[in-house]
Amino acid sequence: MSSLGVLDLSYNNLQEKLDRKFPHWPDEAFEGNQQLCGSPLDHCNSDDASSRDQSGLTASSVVVISAISTLATVALFILAFKAFFRYEHNV
Known part of the structure; x- marks a missing residue:
């Protein structure tokens, strides 16, 4: 400087x-x-x-929010995957 x-x-x-x-x-x-x-x-x-x-936000709250968001996203993908295969199986 x-x-x-x-x-x-x-x-x-x-x-x-x-x-x-x-x-x-x-x-x-x-x-x-x-x-x-x-x-x-x-x-x-x-x-x-x-x-x-x-x-x-503290660092720990950012980590907790990120972990919850990631778990929610994974759960939605699993539900969508199951719904897709259930639909494919019925057609």
Whole structure:
């Protein structure tokens, strides 16, 4: 990042804490990213971070949702397969 002459990440809906590579960039380069924090911006508030984490899905909930979706899809394929062969057998 040190070789960049200009950086403008404004209004990109960025969030989370900035890496340590950005403290020398002006605040204007990150303008409009309301959930972005860290140097050179204001420090991250722990309350904001915890409310943001609670509003999103956790990794374990994504795994559970994916597993249930996969099992439901497999069950539908099995039912469709049985229905197809039952129809073929009756014709």
